[in-house]
Amino acid sequence: MTVLGNPRLDADRIIDDRRTRIIVCCGSGGVGKTTTAAALGLRAAERGRQVCVLTVDPARRLAQSMGLSTLDNTPRLIEGVDGAADGSLHAMMLDMKRTFDEIVESHADPARAAQILANPFYQSLSSSFAGTQEYMAMEKLGQLRRSNEWDLIIVDTPPSRSALDFLDAPERLGRFLDGRLIRLLTSPVKASRPFTRVLNAGFSVMTGALTKLLGAQVLRDAQTFITAFDSMFGGFRERADATYRLLQAPGTSFIVIAVPEPDALREASYFVERLAEERMPLAGLILNRVHSAGGCRLSAARSVAVAEALESTSTIGGPNDPVAEASSAHDPAHSAYAVTAAALRLHASRMNLGEREKRVAGAFTSAHPAIPVLEVPAQPEDIHDLAGLRRVGESFAGE
């Protein structure tokens, strides 16, 4: 089906391969990541896998169609999945704050955990840090994988402003936690720490500046937060590193999702290159919402030419033209001309759109000729039930 010259991504082979334990769906916002992840999950479950789909921010109706109405951080069994092949489908929505809270609780003694959970900086960090969602999605993925309850976990990455954010988030958090600024902020409250006089002077200028910038109360909160958090830094780092290694392991497959639009494919390109740099295993690209030509191969130019001819016949008419007498638009003969001309124009714009999409996709495929690509045709309606997901899944079938 692919007209692009790249090998075809065989999604069925990936989900049927028992060695595949994790599939990460990534791509920029609005390209259908969640739907694709859910469709892959359903198809894998109906082909005999024990699947858990971890989704971060699904469209409400899709979530409802899968029976997920609450954000409760627990995998839920999805009803209505065909269990003939002994597979099952669970799905969960990530609650990033709760996931973060759980990490804190598992790494700190109760008194310290309570102190951290109550700190305004922790609350800001855990509920709104742009990278927290990414970081927690990866953390949850690690937890699910370690539990060994599922033999295939499909994760839908957060709707980041950039598709790359989720790879960087753990590192950024780590860099921040290990950063010099942390040392600077924590030093004034660690009174016992020895400093040379020069260093001290430098620091006090800095803290003075920070106080001026942030205000004394903010600085104090930040300091107590970081001091309390200090004991957990090591654990955080280790967890982030473990998850990172998990993503590089042979049982993981990345699938990049895009639509045939320049922005989405540009992001996809960056992502493909970045995955290669990080030695993360890329399975291929799923190109959603492709407008295929359908059964009719009449070219756009020819369609327009014929439509123009029909329109001039039907509006002006000639002396020998039976339509000339039919001035009324309700006349069946007139209407056949008008409808046919309209259908031809519609067909022409569809062919043009298809051509443009091919050109846009060509920019990606010519830069990455070896990457397997799977085209999924545009669906006229949004998907909000299992039947719809099953239909999408059918387009993953091998040829």
Added chain:
Amino acid sequence: MTARDTDWDGVRLHVVTGKGGTGKTTVAAALALALAHSGRKVLLIEAEGRQGIARLFDRPPLPYGERKIAIGPGEAEDGRGQGGDVYALAIDPEGALLDYLQMFYNMRGIGSALNKLGMVDFATTIAPGLTDVLVTGKATEATRRKQPPGAPGGFAYDAVVLDAPPTGRIGRFLNISAEVSGLAKVGPIRTHADSVANVIKSPQTAVHFVCTLEEMPVQETLDGIAEMRAIGGMQVGGIMINMARPAVLTPEELKAPPDLAAMAEVLGEAGLHSTDVLAASLAEELAEHTRTVELADLARAELDAAGQPMYELPLIAEGIDLAALHRLAAVLRDQGAA
């Protein structure tokens, strides 16, 4: 200056949001062009450093600085009116932080030292609310900025258009006081946040939603509007329906099932071959189009129920370039958005 009334005459800061993939940046750019008429000066700000504006206007990546990137259309009515100017600024948190330090404390030097220490990482990592304050702070500063002494007076920019984060994050992005109050109850950040909030929650600011006529974007738009209304003082602007596909026939014509035999005959008259097969596949495409039109009408009705002014921008199949932006700007002007 023309006396033409527009729907947003009192608005000087236009915040543009929308679900990912709906063409938010394109619409923001078209709105900036539409506002830049009759010698007016408009600043187009990109809040998330993706350099989408530079790409749209076919420019190299924008530095942190206000640059003129386009000239607005002249007044068509008399053919003599002059156009305006569109300036662009891509905000990055680092630049905004240094600006903030310079503006309020005159300490850019210490800012770069803090930057080396990871101050920017600090701000973006631990307290994203602070980053949002810096970004919205820059936008409100540009909105309120006066012309330098000696100039004709008035504001430096007649209007500012902010290409804001997507709908999913817009509430948090704009509800600055709430974001910051958790962190800073008093102090300079708080004072700054409050003054930013005063501009954002005033009649001179409107939040426009870019939407396509599909289920998910419509739902997100309605959710976003409800979220904005829940924040006191926030003015919801227009709904800008983007990439609308015109219907090829009237609703009645679309509803009637096409007469395949008549279509085949007409196609044959026009000199085409295998007309039965052709007519059947054309009819199939027509039926799909009819379904799309019906769904689009449902989506439009849902959006209409929100009670905000709606504008409709056509799908430009060839892709967006400067000419296309001007076309979209003209559509926005014709419909009274600017």
